[in-house]
Amino acid sequence: MILIPCIHCGPRNASEFAYLGELGRQPDPNTTTPPEWRRYLYTKANTAGWTVERWVHRAGCGRFFTVERNTLDNKIRTARPPDAQIRLIQQAGRADPKADA
Amino acid sequence: MWRPLNGLLGNGRGSGPRARYSAFGLLRRGLSGADWPPAWSTHDLAPSYDVVVIGGGVHGLATAYYLATNHGLRNVAVIEKRYIGSGASGRNTAIIRSNYLTPEGVRFYHRSLKLYERLAADLNFNVMFEQRGHLTLAHNDSSVRTMRWRAEVNKLEGVDSEVIGPTEVKELAPFLDVSEQTRYPILGALYHPPGGIVRHDAVVWGYARGASARGVHIHQDTEVLDINVIGGKVRGVVTNRGEIATPVVVNCTAGWSSVIAGMAGVELPIETFPLQAAVTEPVKFFLNPVIVSGTLHVYVSQTARGELVFGASVDPFTSYSTQGSLEFTEELAGHVLQLMPSLARLRLLRQWAGLCDMTPDFSPIIGATPVAGFYIDVGWGTYGFKAGPVAGEAMAEFIATGTPPEIIATFDLARFDEGRLVGEKGAAAVGH
Numbered sequence: 001m002i003l004i005p006c007i008h009c010g011p012r013n014a015s016e017f018a019y020l021g022e023l024g025r026q027p028d029p030n031t032t033t034p035p036e037w038r039r040y041l042y043t044k045a046n047t048a049g050w051t052v053e054r055w056v057h058r059a060g061c062g063r064f065f066t067v068e069r070n071t072l073d074n075k076i077r078t079a080r081p082p083d084a085q086i087r088l089i090q091q092a093g094r095a096d097p098k099a100d101a
Numbered sequence: 102m103w104r105p106l107n108g109l110l111g112n113g114r115g116s117g118p119r120a121r122y123s124a125f126g127l128l129r130r131g132l133s134g135a136d137w138p139p140a141w142s143t144h145d146l147a148p149s150y151d152v153v154v155i156g157g158g159v160h161g162l163a164t165a166y167y168l169a170t171n172h173g174l175r176n177v178a179v180i181e182k183r184y185i186g187s188g189a190s191g192r193n194t195a196i197i198r199s200n201y202l203t204p205e206g207v208r209f210y211h212r213s214l215k216l217y218e219r220l221a222a223d224l225n226f227n228v229m230f231e232q233r234g235h236l237t238l239a240h241n242d243s244s245v246r247t248m249r250w251r252a253e254v255n256k257l258e259g260v261d262s263e264v265i266g267p268t269e270v271k272e273l274a275p276f277l278d279v280s281e282q283t284r285y286p287i288l289g290a291l292y293h294p295p296g297g298i299v300r301h302d303a304v305v306w307g308y309a310r311g312a313s314a315r316g317v318h319i320h321q322d323t324e325v326l327d328i329n330v331i332g333g334k335v336r337g338v339v340t341n342r343g344e345i346a347t348p349v350v351v352n353c354t355a356g357w358s359s360v361i362a363g364m365a366g367v368e369l370p371i372e373t374f375p376l377q378a379a380v381t382e383p384v385k386f387f388l389n390p391v392i393v394s395g396t397l398h399v400y401v402s403q404t405a406r407g408e409l410v411f412g413a414s415v416d417p418f419t420s421y422s423t424q425g426s427l428e429f430t431e432e433l434a435g436h437v438l439q440l441m442p443s444l445a446r447l448r449l450l451r452q453w454a455g456l457c458d459m460t461p462d463f464s465p466i467i468g469a470t471p472v473a474g475f476y477i478d479v480g481w482g483t484y485g486f487k488a489g490p491v492a493g494e495a496m497a498e499f500i501a502t503g504t505p506p507e508i509i510a511t512f513d514l515a516r517f518d519e520g521r522l523v524g525e526k527g528a529a530a531v532g533h
Contacts, residue, residue: 001426015428019418021372035518042370042461042517046359048421071373071421 005079008061020054022047023066048072054082122225140306141313146320149346150178152500153338155325155361156353157181158190159301159486160478162308162319163493164351164500169315171494172501177317178347179309180340182324186305189355192423192455193486194378194400194412196391198235198296200255200262202247202528205511206464207258209491212508214295216490226307228299229405234390235296236273238440239264240285244395247527248291255293265292273390276441283439285396296391298402298410301486308493328364328475335365335474349500351476356421356456358479365475369466370517371458374415375422376483377429379452381444383407397436408450411437415457415483423454457482462522463529467492468505468513476500477514484529 003011022045027036045051051071056064064085068077080086120126120138130137152168154161157179168174181187197217199210221228239245248264255262267279270290279287309319320342327339328350337346352361356373388403398414411433416426430452438445459482460466466480478496481488495509505513511523 001428013428014418022419034520038518038520043368044359044370044372046369046372046419048357048360048373071419074420074422074424 002074002076004055004057004067005076006057006060006063007065007079007081008063009057012057012060016057016059017055018058020056020064022051022053050077122227140310141319144318144320146323146340146342146345147178147318148344149337150318151176151347152178152349152351153345153347154179154351154353155338156188156355156357157185157305157309157319157321158188158353158355159186159304159308159489160190160355160481160492160496161351161353162305162312163489164353164478164496165317165319165493166308166312166315167494167497168500169312169317172497174497174501175316177312178345179312179317179319180323180325180338181319181321184321185309185319186302188357189455189457189481189485190301190305190489192378192453193301194402194410195298195301195486196235196296196393196400196402196412197230197299197487198293198391199260199487200235200237200251200291200293200296200528201525202251202254203464203523203525204254204258205523206525206528207255207260209508209512210484210488211258211260212494213488213491216494217299217487218295220304220307220490224307224311226303226310228303228307230297230299231405232295232297233402234273235293236270236390236392237291237293238270238287238392238394238396239289239291240287240394240396242288245289248289251291251528260293261295262291262293265290274388274392276387276443277392278440278442285394285439298391298404300405304486304489308489325361325364328361330365330472330475333471333473335472347474349474349476351478351496351500353478355458355479355481355485358458358477362470362475362477362479365470365472367470367472367475367477369477369479369514370461371466371480372419373421374418374457374459375420375454376412376415376457377425377433377452377454378410378412379430379433380404380411380450381409381447382450384409384447392440394436394440397439399433399436399440401437401440409444409447415459416454421456423456425452425454457485459483461517463525464523465492465512466514467496467509468499470514482529 001014005011067079165177199214201207252262271279324341329336354361391402393400400412460480495506498506
């Protein structure tokens with residue numbers, strides 16, 4: 001198994017985390033068509049190489065975060081808070097989101 | 102790279118005469134000491150083929166075999182990145198069954214089981230199919246309900262399948278702990294007598310030998326680097342040994358199917374997960390049926406050599422890495438010991454992983470794509486090996502006739518856009 005660098009707890013065994021899948025762009029639910037929504041639900045890039053994905057530290061602090069992982073050898077390059085969270089922190093006037101994490 | 106039996110099975114050049122395997126032939130060669138002719142031939146890459154199959158596993162080789170046998174299409178190439186059977190075909194736990202949940206799933210896997218039953222005779226190659234019976238254990242009321250549901254669907258489709266109680270389970274597998282004092286007591290099981298195990302390498306080799314004898318070119322150590330698509334039509338493939346012109350490409354690459362489909366510009370609803378398996382040291386024969394427990398995420402069978410083969414559910418996150426993990430071994434051992442405490446002193450010999458191309462509905466994707474001439478036989482998740490013969494037969498018919506056979510009609514790619522999913526999770530996944 002591999003170590004996942006939690007943004008709050010540091011590197012922990014992957015069995016403590018839940019893998020939530022690769023990040024995709026969600027269409028606007030108010031204007032999307034059923035085929036477009038289904039494509040968003042089902043179609044995956046399934047990249048063999050570096051991917052950006054979402055994890056949650058389920059058996060730990062409960063934080064959601066974004067991980068950059070190479071699916072060929074499971075090496076992890078970066079772990080950061082979700083983009084939406086970064087935006088919120090920036091709006092609150094704090095420039096460095098990692099300082100908060 | 103390690104190539105088992107390469108010299109014995111496949112180093113011949115050209116398509117020379119094949120020896121028909123028989124007891125008499127075995128005796129004659131045993132006495133004379135003469136070498137066996139190679140089981141399949143090697144060829145130079147031809148500039149063009151009528152059909153190029155990517156992936157030299159059971160699906161790819163079966164497709165080529167049935168194209169040549171049932172439809173007379175012999176100008177066919179099978180392109181394999183490493184050696185044939187090196188992917189999921191040589192890494193699965195070799196279990197054959199047809200006790201699925203949906204009527205279309207049951208019909209499909211039943212046809213495959215029927216093909217497996219006569220495969221050794223058809224291919225003149227001993228695939229060692231042993232129909233020892235298959236037990237899916239139920240540890241709670243909802244599992245019993247699903248087993249009952251499956252048994253009734255199975256019976257309607259003419260598949261031998263029945264729910265049995267703990268006493269009958271104990272008779273079939275005396276080493277199972279059927280007491281009520283365990284964490285997950287065995288309340289019953291779905292008993293499927295035609296299920297069993299097969300030698301997976303032999304199936305791959307048998308199809309390769311049969312296809313090669315009918316003129317199919319098998320190219321090992323040949324990696325597809327790109328697929329040429331012009332004007333929405335397949336024109337050829339680019340390999341590390343040169344370019345091939347072809348109007349038809351079939352993607353039979355299991356865990357790598359998204360990568361190959363991406364070369365043709367086709368996106369798939371597939372995620373690749375590793376699935377780990379392990380094998381113990383060989384012991385005296387004691388376990389006849391195949392044992393599966395969904396609750397405990399484990400399946401066990403004993404090979405003809407005496408080793409116990411264990412499989413589990415897929416790893417908890419996607420990956421193309423086939424590296425094993427200690428978590429898997431620990432969890433597996435714990436679960437196996439809950440089922441059969443008497444195995445406590447048995448030692449594991451090795452563990453490995455194979456790549457599973459999982460679909461959202463746990464059913465495969467077989468058929469055409471928006472790119473003309475680009476066919477897919479993918480999404481085999483954890484149930485691809487048992488479907489190899491029927492998938493090859495149906496895909497060959499589709500390519501030769503241009504219309505999808507009824508048995509695969511519901512497994513098309515368009516079902517995801519049109520919302521016609523074939524939910525097979527209740528019978529295909531162990532971890533539900």
